[in-house]
Amino acid sequence: xxxxxxxxxxxxxxxxxxxxxxxxxxxxxxxxxxxxxxxxxxxxxxxxxxxxxxxxxxxxxxxxxxxxxxxxxxxxxxxxxxxxxxxxxxxxxxxxxxxxxxxxxxxxxx
Amino acid sequence: xxxxxxxxxxxxxxxxxxxxxxxxxxxxxxxxxxxxxxxxxxxxxxxxxxxxxxxxxxxxxxxxxxxxxxxxxxxxxxxxxxxxxxxxxxxxxxxxxxxxxxxxxxxxxxxxxxxxxxxxxxxxxxxxxxxxxxxxxxxxxxxxxxxxxxxxxxxxxxxxxxxxxxxxxxxxxxxxxxxxxxxxxxxxxxxxxxxxxxxxxxxxxxxxxxxxxxxxxxxxxxxxxxxxxxxxxxxxxxxxxxxxxxxxxxxxxxxxxxxxxxxxxxxxxxxxxxxxxxxxxxxxxxxxxxxxxxxxxxxxxxxxxxxxxxxxxxxxxxxxxxxxxxxxxxxxx
Ligand code: SF4
Numbered sequence: 001x002x003x004x005x006x007x008x009x010x011x012x013x014x015x016x017x018x019x020x021x022x023x024x025x026x027x028x029x030x031x032x033x034x035x036x037x038x039x040x041x042x043x044x045x046x047x048x049x050x051x052x053x054x055x056x057x058x059x060x061x062x063x064x065x066x067x068x069x070x071x072x073x074x075x076x077x078x079x080x081x082x083x084x085x086x087x088x089x090x091x092x093x094x095x096x097x098x099x100x101x102x103x104x105x106x107x108x109x110x
Numbered sequence: 111x112x113x114x115x116x117x118x119x120x121x122x123x124x125x126x127x128x129x130x131x132x133x134x135x136x137x138x139x140x141x142x143x144x145x146x147x148x149x150x151x152x153x154x155x156x157x158x159x160x161x162x163x164x165x166x167x168x169x170x171x172x173x174x175x176x177x178x179x180x181x182x183x184x185x186x187x188x189x190x191x192x193x194x195x196x197x198x199x200x201x202x203x204x205x206x207x208x209x210x211x212x213x214x215x216x217x218x219x220x221x222x223x224x225x226x227x228x229x230x231x232x233x234x235x236x237x238x239x240x241x242x243x244x245x246x247x248x249x250x251x252x253x254x255x256x257x258x259x260x261x262x263x264x265x266x267x268x269x270x271x272x273x274x275x276x277x278x279x280x281x282x283x284x285x286x287x288x289x290x291x292x293x294x295x296x297x298x299x300x301x302x303x304x305x306x307x308x309x310x311x312x313x314x315x316x317x318x319x320x321x322x323x324x325x326x327x328x329x330x331x332x333x334x335x336x337x338x339x340x341x342x343x344x345x346x347x348x349x350x351x352x353x354x355x356x357x358x359x360x361x362x363x364x365x366x367x368x369x370x371x372x373x374x375x376x377x378x379x380x381x382x383x384x385x386x387x388x389x390x391x392x393x394x395x396x397x398x399x400x401x402x403x404x405x406x407x408x409x410x411x412x413x414x415x416x417x418x419x420x421x422x423x424x425x426x427x428x429x430x431x432x433x434x435x436x437x438x439x440x441x442x443x
Contacts, residue, residue, distance in 0.1 A: 012162045012190060019111055037111045042162065045283070045328060047353075049111055 002068060003104035005061040005093050011101050012042040015059055023052045043101060057092045061102060067093060111345070112395070115159035115382050116355040120367055123149065123176055124359050125169040129196050129234050139370075143359045148377055149180045152361060157187035159382045163214075166193040167367060172204060181211045190214040194258060197244030198237060205244075205251035215254040217285065218244050223271035227264050242279055249280035257281040257325075262289050262302040266312050270319060277324035284323075286316060288331040288433065290368045291422045306435035313337055333433050335411035347413025351394030355385065365394045368418035393427055400428045402438025 007013075019038035026033040037049025039058050050058055056077070060070045071086040078085070096102040125139045144152075156164065164184050171177050171193045185191045193208075194217040200208075208216055218241050222228030225238035232238075248255040257276035261269060273284045288309070291299045304312065313331075317339055320327045332347045334340050345352040350366035351373070357363055361377030363384050364370060373391050374384030385391065394417060399406075403414045414420060415431025423432040430438075 014113075014117065014160050014162060016111060016114055018114060040111065040113070040117065042117070045326075 001090055001094070001104075002066055003106050004063065004066045005070070005096070005102045006063045006105050007058075007061055008043075008101055008103065010043070013039060013058070015039045015055065020052065020055070027052075041101065043099070053088050054092050057089055058096070061093070061096075063105075066107070113353065113385070115156075115161055115385050116353060117161065118163040118165065118354040119156055119161050119357055119381070120165050120167055120354060121357045122168050122359055122367065123166060123171060123180065124174045126173050127168060127170045127196075128173060128198055129170065129232055129237065141359045141362075144361055144377065146176050146179060148361065149176060150183050152357070152377060152381075153180060153183045153187060153189075155376065155380050156184070157189060159380075161189060161381065163190045163192070166191075168194075170196055170199070172199040178207065178211070181213070185211050185213075192216065194219065195244065196232065196234075196237065197241035198234070200240075200244035200247055202247050202250065205247035205253060208248070209251040209253050213253055215256050216248055217256040217258045218248075218281070219259075220257045220272055220276060221260055221262070222265050223268040223275055227268065231262070231264060242275070245276070245279035245281055255279075255281045256283040256285060258285045258287060260287045260289060261304070261312060263304060263308075264302070266304060266308065269312075269316070270323075273319075273323050273325055273327065281325055283326040283328050285328045285330065288329075288333070288416060288419070290416075291419055291432070296422050304433075306433055309333065309433045310336075310435045313339070331416060331433075332412050333415045333431055335408045336434070336436060340411045346411055347397070347415070348394070348417040350417060351391040355381070355391075363388070365391060366418055369421055371421075398428045400426070401430045402434070402436060403428075403430045406436055406438070408436065 016038050023033045023036045023038055026036065034051055037051055039050040039055035041048045041050065056074055057070060060073055067089055071082060071089045075082040075085040093102060097104060124143050166177060172195050181191050191211060191213055192215045193213065197218045220228065220241050221231045222238060228238035229235050245255050259269065259272050265272065269286065276284045289303045291303055313334060314337065316327060317337060332340060350369065354366065355363050356365065356367045357376060361375055363373045363376050365373060371390050373388040376384050397414050399409055399414055403409055414428065415434055417427050419431050419433060420429040421427055
C-alpha cells in the first residue's frame with residue numbers, strides 16, 4: 001500500500017502536546033500508556049482519542065507526505081526500525097480510511 | 111484526556127428572548143452585555159487557543175445584532191460556528207445571512223409534533239409553525255439544520271413524530287435533550303419532568319428506534335451508561351468543564367449554561383487560564399461519588415450522571431443524578 005493520506009476536512013481535530021509529554025513520561029517510567037490519548041478527533045459528533053503512535057501518524061498525514069515518508073519520519077523521531085513503524089502506519093491508515101477519516105490519494109513525495 | 115482549552119464554547123451573548131418557555135433555565139437571568147470590541151477579543155482568544163466549536167445560545171441569538179460580526183469573526187478564524195434558535199425570527203433573509211457567515215449548523219427548538227404541545231410548552235401561539243418554517247428556510251439557503259427537543263412529560267409519547275417531522279423538513283440530526291431542572295425547569299419540574307423509570311423507558315425505546323430513525327438521534331445524557339450506551343468519547347460523565355465551557359454575556363465562564371456557578375473571567379484572564387486554573391472546573395472534573403454512586407457498577411462510565419441536574423436538585427456536584435434509575439437510595443429532590 002502507498003499513496004498520500006489526506007484528512008477528511010469534516011474531521012475536526014486537535015493535538016494536545018502536554019498530553020503527549022505525559023505519555024512519554026509514563027512510558028519512560030515503564031507505566032502502561034497504550035490507552036492514553038493526545039490527539040482528539042471529532043467525527044460526525046463523535047469523539048475519538050488517538051494514542052501516541054496513532055496520533056503521530058495522524059499529525060504527519062498532512063496531505064503532502066506519502067505513507068513511505070510518514071513511516072520514515074516516524075522511524076527517525078523514535079529511532080525505531082522502519083519496517084516495524086511501516087506496519088503501524090499501514091494498520092492505522094487502513095483503519096482510518098475504513099472509518100472515513102482519511103482517504104488515500106495517488107502520488108506523493110516518496 | 112485533560113485538554114489545554116475547551117473544544118466547544120457555548121456562548122450566551124445576551125439573555126434577551128422573545129419567548130417565555132416553561133422549562134427555560136435562563137428566563138429571568140440578566141447580566142451586563144459586552145461591547146462588540148470585547149466580544150471580538152474573546153473570539154481571538156478562543157481561536158488562539160484552538161477552540162474548535164462555538165455555539166451561540168441564550169436567550170434568542172437572532173435578537174442580537176452583535177451576533178453577526180461575532181459569528182463572522184469566529185468563522186474567519188476557523189471555528190465551526192453554530193447557533194440554537196427558537197426559529198421565530200428565522201425567515202428567508204435570516205437564513206441567507208446565516209449561510210453567508212457561514213454557519214456550520216443551526217439548531218431549531220421543536221418540542222412537540224403539533225402546535226398544541228409545542229406552543230403550550232413554549233408559551234407562544236404560532237411558534238410551532240414558525241419553527242417548522244425556519245427549518246424550510248434553512249434548507250432553502252443550504253444551511254445544515256438540526257432540531258433540539260427537550261424531552262418532558264408532554265412530548266415523550268410523540269417524540270418519534272417529532273423526529274419524523276424534523277427529518278421531513280431537512281434536519282439531519284435531532285438532539286433529544288434530557289430535562290435539566292434548572293431555572294424554570296426546576297420550578298415546573300413536578301409537572302414536566304419524567305421520573306427515573308420514565309427516563310429508562312424513554313431511553314430504551316429511543317435506543318431501539320435509533321437505527322431505523324429518519325434522522326440521526328443524538329443524546330447528551332451520561333445516564334445512558336446505565337444501558338451500556340454511553341457513546342465513544344474522550345471523557346466520561348458530563349462533558350461540561352472537560353470538553354465544553356459556557357460563556358455568560360459579560361465574559362464570565364460557567365461550566366455549562368445550566369450550572370450558574372462562576373468559574374472565572376475569560377475576558378480578563380483568557381480562556382486557557384480559566385480552563386486550567388478554575389477550582390470550579392477542577393471540581394467538575396474530579397467528582398467524589400456519593401450515595402448510591404459509590405457502589406454503582408456503572409460509575410466508571412457515568413461518573414454520577416448529569417452534574418447540572420445533580421447540582422440543581424441538591425446543590426452538590428457530587429450527588430447522584432436525580433434521573434438515575436439504578437437501585438439504591440433516592441437522591442434528595
Ligand atoms: S448510581 Fe450514580 S454512577 Fe451509577 S448510574 Fe446512577 S448516577 Fe450514574
